[in-house]
Amino acid sequence: MGPKYRLYFDNFFTSLHLLDNLTARGVGAAGTLRSNRTDRCPLIPPSEMKKKDRGHIDHRYDKRGKVIVIRWHDNSPVTIASNVYGVQPVDKAKRWSNATKKEIQVTQPAAVKQYNANIGGTDRMDQNVGCYRISIRSKKWWWPLFIHMIDVSVQNAFYLYKRSSAYSQRRLDLLGFKREIVEVYSQRYAQRLKVVQPATSIR
Numbered sequence: 210m211g212p213k214y215r216l217y218f219d220n221f222f223t224s225l226h227l228l229d230n231l232t233a234r235g236v237g238a239a240g241t242l243r244s245n246r247t248d249r250c251p252l253i254p255p256s257e258m259k260k261k262d263r264g265h266i267d268h269r270y271d272k273r274g275k276v277i278v279i280r281w282h283d284n285s286p287v288t289i290a291s292n293v294y295g296v297q298p299v300d301k302a303k304r305w306s307n308a309t310k311k312e313i314q315v316t317q318p319a320a321v322k323q324y325n326a327n328i329g330g331t332d333r334m335d336q337n338v339g340c341y342r343i344s345i346r347s348k349k350w351w352w353p354l355f356i357h358m359i360d361v362s363v364q365n366a367f368y369l370y371k372r373s374s375a376y377s378q379r380r381l382d383l384l385g386f387k388r389e390i391v392e393v394y395s396q397r398y399a400q401r402l403k404v405v406q407p408a409t410s411i412r
Contacts, residue, residue, distance in 0.1 A: 212237035212293060217328045219335070225250075228276045228292050237293030239324045242278065244288055250278045258286040263304065264316035268296050279318050287321065294320035337364045337383055363387055 216231070218240030225248050231238045244255055253267045261282050268279040278290045283304070295318070302317040338360045345356065367386045370376055381389060 215239070215293060215327070217324060217330070219328070220246075223290060225271070225276060225278070225290060228290055229271075232275050232292045237291075239289065239291035239294055239320055239327075241324070242288045242290045244286075247278055247288065252278060252280045252288070255280075255286040255288075258282050263306075263313075266296055266299075266316065266318050268318070277320070279320055281318055281321055283315070289318075289320050289324055291320045291324075294323045296320070334361065334364050337367070341384055341387055363390065366390075 212235055215237040216239075218227075218238065220241040220243045223240030223242045224246050225242075228238055250269050252269060253261070258265065258267070258280055259282070263282055263284075265282040266279065267281075268277055270277050276290060276292045277295050278288065279296060280286055280288045283302075298319050300317045300319065300322050301314040302322070303312050304315045305311075306313045338357070341360075343356045343360055345352075363386075364383070367383050370381070370386060
């Protein structure tokens, strides 16, 4: 019996510290990992992995055996971390070979297969956010993170709306949905400006 919930992240969010926290909470997770976030995990370096045959797998577990970090050579080295999936069972993936000019079978670890099968929601979210991203410039370092959370929240709300009965009555696309949000909040919180004429002084 595995964890009740399983989450999937792209490399913007994934870290070994995050996976440790999710493991303690009983939540399964898998995500691609940036090579500078491996906490010095002794994997084959990406530069060396490129020299290996496609499908080559290298992996390491943490001291508790709860979190695994896998580096796999696909078209380029891919690093993935998980607290619920491992290397086994190893599967095969179809890839195009420029050398032989035909499709070949490449060894693929289980964690990569499960990640590819379930990451579609994150890819769709990235696509939707990229279409109508909030573009307000600021010099504050935290501003892009704050704005990104708003974009993600609106995108998630849009999918909840599509599953609700309101969608059958009024079908809005993502752009129309965002416009509706702006109109509702503008009407609710906008204040009418009172133009006051400055008093004229008589000397």
